[in-house]
Amino acid sequence: xxxxxxxxxxxxxxxxxxxxxxxxxxxxxxxxxxxxxxxxxxxxxxxxxxxxxxxxxxxxxxxxxxxxxxxxxxxxxxxxxxxxxxxxxxxxxxxxxxxxxxxxxxxxxxxxxxxxxxxxxxxxxxxxxxxxxxxxxxxxxxxxxxxxxxxxxxxxxxxxxxxxxxxxxxxxxxxxxxxxxxxxxxxxxxxxxxxxxxxxxxx
Numbered sequence: 001x002x003x004x005x006x007x008x009x010x011x012x013x014x015x016x017x018x019x020x021x022x023x024x025x026x027x028x029x030x031x032x033x034x035x036x037x038x039x040x041x042x043x044x045x046x047x048x049x050x051x052x053x054x055x056x057x058x059x060x061x062x063x064x065x066x067x068x069x070x071x072x073x074x075x076x077x078x079x080x081x082x083x084x085x086x087x088x089x090x091x092x093x094x095x096x097x098x099x100x101x102x103x104x105x106x107x108x109x110x111x112x113x114x115x116x117x118x119x120x121x122x123x124x125x126x127x128x129x130x131x132x133x134x135x136x137x138x139x140x141x142x143x144x145x146x147x148x149x150x151x152x153x154x155x156x157x158x159x160x161x162x163x164x165x166x167x168x169x170x171x172x173x174x175x176x177x178x179x180x181x182x183x184x185x186x187x188x189x190x191x192x193x194x195x196x197x198x199x200x201x202x203x
Contacts (some may be wrong), residue, residue: 003191004028004117005148007125009155010183011200013056019200020186021056027188028083028117035083038064041098042090042123049088071102079107084117087124092134093143095123105146112148126153131176133169140165149192151177158182 004027012021028034029051039054045066055061063082069075079085085108087095099105112118114178126132129145131152140162145152151175154166157180170178179187179194186198 001113001115003112003115005112005128005189005192006117007128007153007155007179007181007187007189008119008121008176008184009125009157009181010121011186012121013052017040018056021160023186023188024082024084024086024117024119025057025060026188030083034060035081036060036062036086037079037082037084038062038086038088039124040064040088040090041067041070042092042095043088044090044094046090052201053088055087063087067098067102069188070098070107075104076107076110078200079116080114082111082116084119087118087120087127089122089124092123092127092132093136096127096132096145109146109148118148122155125155125181129153129179133166135162140169143168149189151179153179153187155181157181170203 004087006024006027008020025034036057038050038068040049043049050064053064124133127145128148129152131142132145132151133140133142133152181187184200188195188198
C-alpha cells in the first residue's frame with residue numbers, strides 16, 4: 001500500500017495561495033469528495049484557524065478533531081476512515097506532548113500504515129520526522145518527532161534567525177537526512193522517500 005506525506009512550509013489555506021491545497025487533494029483524489037480532517041492541536045484548537053480550514057475545503061468532506069477528541073475510544077476507527085489528515089501550525093512540542101499523552105501519535109502512525117495521507121504545515125510538517133528542532137519560548141531546542149521519516153525538517157528556512165539556529169544545530173549531524181524549506185517550498189514523500197519538491201507560485 002502506498003504511503004504519502006506532504007510537508008508544507010507556507011501557503012495553502014492558512015496563507016494566500018491555494019496551490020498546495022489543490023495538490024494535496026489530487027494525492028487523495030478518488031471518486032467523489034475527499035474525506036479530510038483538520039487537527040489544530042498546535043494552535044490550541046484555534047477556532048478561527050478551524051473556520052478557515054472549512055472554508056478552504058468546503059468542496060470536499062471536511063471535519064476536524066480537537067484535543068478533547070484525541071483519546072476517544074473510537075478515534076482509531078475515525079481516523080482510519082479518512083483520506084487525508086491535515087495538521088496545522090503552531091507549537092510543535094505542545095502538540096506532540098498532547099498526542100503522546102492521549103496515544104494519538106500511535107493512531108496517526110497506524111492510519112498512515114493503512115494508507116491515510118498525512119499532511120501539515122510548519123509544526124504539522126516537521127512532526128513526522130525523527131528529530132525536531134524548533135523554538136520553545138525564546139530558545140530553540142531539539143526534541144523527538146514521530147519518527148515516520150528519517151532525519152529532520154526545517155520549515156520557514158527563509159527566516160534568518162531560524163536558518164542560522166538550524167544550521168548551527170545541524171553542523172554536527174552530517175549523517176542525518178536534513179531537509180530545509182522556504183515558505184513557498186513543499187515536499188511530497190512517498191513510502192518515506194522524497195517523490196518531488198513542489199514550489200508554490202508567488203502571491
